[in-house]
Amino acid sequence: MNNQELFPLKNEQPKAKDLRVILSHYVRYWYLFILSVAIALGIAYIYLRYYVVPAYQVTSTLLIKSESNKPTLSGGGQLGVANLGGGAIDLNNEIEVLKSKSLMQRVVAELSYFTTYYIKGKVRDVEVYGKSSPITIVVGKLTPAAYGKTLIIRLKPDNKFDLKEGENQPSSQQLGQLIHQPYGTFTVVATPYAATDNKLFSKDIIVRFQNQQDIVNYLHSSVKIAPVSKDATILEVSLIDAIPERSKDILNKLIEIYNKEGLEYKNRNATNTISFLDDRLRFITTELSGVEKDVERYKRQNQVTDVSSQASNYIEQASSYNKQLSEWAIQIDVLESIEKYLNKSAGQYTMVPSSLGIQDPTLVSLIEKFNGLQLERERMLRTTEASNPLVENINEQLVNLRSNILENLQNIKRGLIITSRNLKASSGQFQSQIKKVPSIERELLEINRQQAIKQILYSFLLQKREEAALELASTVSNSRVVDPAVSSDYPVSPVKQLIYLMALLAGLAIPFAGVYIKGLLNDKVQSAEDVEYTTNTPILGEIAISNTRDKVVVTKDNRSPVAEMFRLIRANLSFMMRGKSNKVILVTSSMSGEGKTFFSINFSASLLLTGKKVVLLELDLRNSDLSEVLDISPSLGITDYLNSDDVYITDIISESEKVPGLHVISSGPVPVNPSELMMSAKLSHLLTELKSSFDYIILDTAPIGKVADVFSLSALIDSSIYLVRCNYTYKRMINIVDDIYVNNKLNNLMIVLNDVEMGNSHSYGYGYEQKDKKKLKIA
Numbered sequence: 001m002n003n004q005e006l007f008p009l010k011n012e013q014p015k016a017k018d019l020r021v022i023l024s025h026y027v028r029y030w031y032l033f034i035l036s037v038a039i040a041l042g043i044a045y046i047y048l049r050y051y052v053v054p055a056y057q058v059t060s061t062l063l064i065k066s067e068s069n070k071p072t073l074s075g076g077g078q079l080g081v082a083n084l085g086g087g088a089i090d091l092n093n094e095i096e097v098l099k100s101k102s103l104m105q106r107v108v109a110e111l112s113y114f115t116t117y118y119i120k121g122k123v124r125d126v127e128v129y130g131k132s133s134p135i136t137i138v139v140g141k142l143t144p145a146a147y148g149k150t151l152i153i154r155l156k157p158d159n160k161f162d163l164k165e166g167e168n169q170p171s172s173q174q175l176g177q178l179i180h181q182p183y184g185t186f187t188v189v190a191t192p193y194a195a196t197d198n199k200l201f202s203k204d205i206i207v208r209f210q211n212q213q214d215i216v217n218y219l220h221s222s223v224k225i226a227p228v229s230k231d232a233t234i235l236e237v238s239l240i241d242a243i244p245e246r247s248k249d250i251l252n253k254l255i256e257i258y259n260k261e262g263l264e265y266k267n268r269n270a271t272n273t274i275s276f277l278d279d280r281l282r283f284i285t286t287e288l289s290g291v292e293k294d295v296e297r298y299k300r301q302n303q304v305t306d307v308s309s310q311a312s313n314y315i316e317q318a319s320s321y322n323k324q325l326s327e328w329a330i331q332i333d334v335l336e337s338i339e340k341y342l343n344k345s346a347g348q349y350t351m352v353p354s355s356l357g358i359q360d361p362t363l364v365s366l367i368e369k370f371n372g373l374q375l376e377r378e379r380m381l382r383t384t385e386a387s388n389p390l391v392e393n394i395n396e397q398l399v400n401l402r403s404n405i406l407e408n409l410q411n412i413k414r415g416l417i418i419t420s421r422n423l424k425a426s427s428g429q430f431q432s433q434i435k436k437v438p439s440i441e442r443e444l445l446e447i448n449r450q451q452a453i454k455q456i457l458y459s460f461l462l463q464k465r466e467e468a469a470l471e472l473a474s475t476v477s478n479s480r481v482v483d484p485a486v487s488s489d490y491p492v493s494p495v496k497q498l499i500y501l502m503a504l505l506a507g508l509a510i511p512f513a514g515v516y517i518k519g520l521l522n523d524k525v526q527s528a529e530d531v532e533y534t535t536n537t538p539i540l541g542e543i544a545i546s547n548t549r550d551k552v553v554v555t556k557d558n559r560s561p562v563a564e565m566f567r568l569i570r571a572n573l574s575f576m577m578r579g580k581s582n583k584v585i586l587v588t589s590s591m592s593g594e595g596k597t598f599f600s601i602n603f604s605a606s607l608l609l610t611g612k613k614v615v616l617l618e619l620d621l622r623n624s625d626l627s628e629v630l631d632i633s634p635s636l637g638i639t640d641y642l643n644s645d646d647v648y649i650t651d652i653i654s655e656s657e658k659v660p661g662l663h664v665i666s667s668g669p670v671p672v673n674p675s676e677l678m679m680s681a682k683l684s685h686l687l688t689e690l691k692s693s694f695d696y697i698i699l700d701t702a703p704i705g706k707v708a709d710v711f712s713l714s715a716l717i718d719s720s721i722y723l724v725r726c727n728y729t730y731k732r733m734i735n736i737v738d739d740i741y742v743n744n745k746l747n748n749l750m751i752v753l754n755d756v757e758m759g760n761s762h763s764y765g766y767g768y769e770q771k772d773k774k775k776l777k778i779a
Contacts, residue, residue: 025519025529032511040507044499050123054491058247059238061228061482062255064094091233094479095225098237098258104216104223105383107253112139113246114212120152120204129246134193135161137207142184147211149183152204161188219250234482244487251485259477265375269351270472276353277465280337284461288454295447321423326453328420331358333457335413342406350374352405363408370401525729528753534731535738540576540721540750541569543599545757551598551629552658554605566606569752573719577748582718583691586699586746588710589723590733595754596723597626600700601659603721608661612695615653618667620702621674621709627666630656637668641686642677649689663694674702678709687716704736711745719748725755 026033097103108114117133118125128134135153152164162170163179173179175190222241228234237255241247335358342352351371358364377394384391525531528539546553546562554563573582587600604614618626621639626632632654641647656662671677690697699717701710722737741749 025527026512026515029511029515032514033508036511037504037507040503040510041500044503048494048496048499052494053124053127053242055240055242055493056244056247056490057238057240057488057492058244058251058485059236059483059488060251060255060485062098062235062237063480063482064091064233064235065478065480066233091227091235095235098225098235098254099220099223101216101220102379102383103254103257103261104219105212106257107219107250108212108215110257111249111253112137113215113250114142114210115139116208116210118206118208120206125206127242129243130249131191131193131245134191135205135207136189136191138187138189140178140185140187142186142209144211146181146183146209147214149209151207153188153207154204155190155201157201159190163188223251223254237485240492248485248487255479255481259479262477262479267472268375269371270468272351273353273468274465274472276341277461277468279341281458281461281465284454284458288451288458291447291451291454295444295451298444298447322449325420325423326449326456328416328423329453330457330460332413332416332420333453334358335409335416339406339409339413342402342409358412360408360412363405363412366401366405366408370398370405373398373401523731524727525724525731525734525753526726527756530731531724531734531737531751531753534734535741535751537722537737537741537749537751538576540572540752541565542753542756543569543595545755552601552605554602554609556609563602563606566602567609569603570606570610573721573750576750577719580718580748582748583695584687584697584699584717584719586701586710586713586717586720587723588701588720588746589703589725590729590736591703592623594703594723594725594729596620596703597624597629597700599721599723599752599754600626600698601629601662604662604696604698605659607696607698608659613663613693614661614696614698615663615665615690615694616698616700617665619678619699619709619713621667621671621677622702622707623670624667624700626664626700630658630662630664632656632664632666635666637666638683638686639668639671639677641668642680642682643671649686675707675709675712678712683713684716704740714746717747720746720750722749722751723754724751726753726757728755 115137117128117135117137119128119134134155149165152170154162154164154170156162156172159175161173161175163173164170165181173188175188178185178187219239222239224238225235228236237251239247239251241250338353351374352367373394377391377398380388380391380394519526528542531537531539543565544561553560554566573585585603587596587603589596600616604616607614616626617638618624619638620626627634627637635654636647636652638652641649641652652665652668653663654666656664677683687697699713701713704710704722720740722740724734724737737749737751740746
């Protein structure tokens with residue numbers, strides 16, 4: 001029992017291709033890889049050189065200062081005023097303010113960023129900006145219809161230029177002259193750069209008007225702001241753009257407007273506070289002057305200059321109550337002042353002064369929210385109409401907050417009044433003693449108390465007015481530029497190394513994919529590896545492509561590679577069949593055209609060179625060209641011998657003149673029953689007789705893939721050679737070979753690869769140098 005019977009499923013087990021074999025399959029197309037990589041790198045170079053626009057990163061750093069310590073004239077106390085703004089800085093809030101669209105809107109408007117300029121180029125248009133731009137468009141007015149418009153301007157001598165829009169004919173215009181168009185008005189002004197470059201007169205200048213809101217949205221998403229470190233209050237503001245100078249202008253203008261708006265906010269708050277304090281001071285001054293005149297009048301009428309000391313003891317005991325009553329009265333007066341101010345400014349959108357010492361967190365919070373909404377409303381009115389739903393929403397919130405503040409003021413005032421009444425009730429025990437004081441003394445004390453209240457309130461308001469004036473005079477921005485906008489020395493995009501790397505990978509991947517797909521689509525045998533991957537049938541040898549048209553390549557003096565390969569196959573066959581009888585050798589294939597006849601003739605010739613007697617039988621009874629190739633004239637053949645008892649073996653044997661010493665038996669006429677003739681007992685007798693006269697009998701048979709004639713010879717042959725032609729035999733036909741080998745349908749089956757490209761072939765001396773032992777033995 002042989003190995004095939006013990007392990008019948010061996011060939012069905014999947015085989016892994018050797019990495020060396022896989023690589024060699026691709027290395028054969030090395031020229032494609034080199035060409036593809038060269039083209040890919042060339043495309044990458046052209047792309048980087050002519051098409052892509054390099055972008056640079058511009059960065060600026062900004063220090064955000066804390067506003068917690070503000071100048072003040074007071075040292076605290078109950079009448080200390082709440083901060084008029086400021087406190088600890090929230091970097092996240094400042095980042096959002098810097099990135100706000102309202103700031104971006106002002107930046108775009110002040111820089112006229114909605115107008116872009118390009119110089120017409122051969123490959124791409126080159127954008128210019130600032131000093132490198134030959135012209136500047138001074139926009140008077142643009143309607144939304146101007147957005148997306150493209151103008152082509154060509155400068156002419158004598159301060160003239162041609163203006164072309166769309167498909168319209170160019171019109172001659174004068175530099176500096178106001179141009180009226182249906183979508184707006186603008187003026188074209190030449191820059192100093194235009195006078196220094198005469199080549200500009202032959203180039204088109206392209207001007208594009210863009211939607212401001214689109215640019216605002218672009219800047220809002222493109223400007224990156226982040227703290228330089230976790231604990232620092234320094235922000236890094238960066239922008240990536242194709243024109244570094246424009247990015248510098250944008251960042252510097254953004255920081256400038258940010259600082260300007262911060263100062264405007266602070267100055268507005270302080271100015272409103274000073275205005276409120278001035279109004280109160282005028283009112284208190286009038287009241288204080290009236291009380292002082294009352295004191296003067298009362299003393300003159302009653303002719304008194306000093307208060308009697310007889311009630312001083314009682315007064316001292318009641319002084320503490322009076323002091324508290326004075327403080328409550330001041331706070332009540334402050335509350336009434338704020339209430340009057342709110343009622344006076346009802347329906348107006350003005351900021352409410354701070355609570356001026358009223359220690360009520362709810363009131364302070366409501367006033368801060370009210371002032372914050374006032375500022376937000378003013379900011380929105382810069383870019384939107386008063387009828388905007390957002391503005392109307394803020395108006396509604398302001399009305400509600402004003403109502404809440406008034407209600408809160410009334411509640412606080414009622415509480416203070418109740419407290420004052422309680423204090424007055426507590427001082428009732430001293431009233432009996434006070435009644436003893438002369439009425440003149442008591443009335444004078446009442447007048448003096450009113451004077452003291454007015455004096456304290458006047459001093460308090462005057463102090464706060466000076467503090468507000470000091471704050472207004474010392475207002476500085478809460479930020480400082482650490483580093484102005486600077487550009488990177490090298491572009492940050494595109495990354496040339498990455499582009500070239502991608503091109504290199506693409507240059508390798510494209511031919512790799514092409515070869516791989518070609519391999520997938522190619523259903524024909526390419527090399528010995530394709531055969532080995534499908535079947536375990538031993539490979540006897542390979543025959544390279546013959547460059548000659550002569551069908552007989554094996555001669556005594558021929559040392560060509562093809563002839564040597566036949567000699568190598570002869571040696572391999574002798575080695576593989578040593579110890580066994582090997583007189584009858586069958587040659588077959590899957591289909592016509594795979595080189596059976598070519599192989600049979602030259603293999604027979606190689607055997608003749610060893611001094612052996614060889615006879616070649618043309619057993620392809622249906623379609624054989626052996627006699628034609630060997631220039632043998634038509635005569636009796638195998639068909640005649642098998643069909644007639646009057647034809648003898650000696651009648652059908654002829655000797656080839658093309659291959660001296662080679663005896664040939666042709667097929668004869670095409671029979672009507674070739675399969676039955678192949679099973680004839682006379683064929684067995686023929687082979688038996690030939691064995692006694694010849695050392696080797698070569699059977700050139702019909703293709704197995706088409707007819708089953710060959711299998712009838714299985715019992716008559718010693719070995720079988722199966723021809724597989726590269727780039728001709730279909731891979732699926734190797735399964736036929738494998739089936740024959742596994743099921744032992746033909747004795748000692750071996751494969752010969754025909755028409756192998758030299759690059760795909762094994763090295764010369766294959767039978768001795770090849771280390772793959774499977775090719776040198778039969779299972």
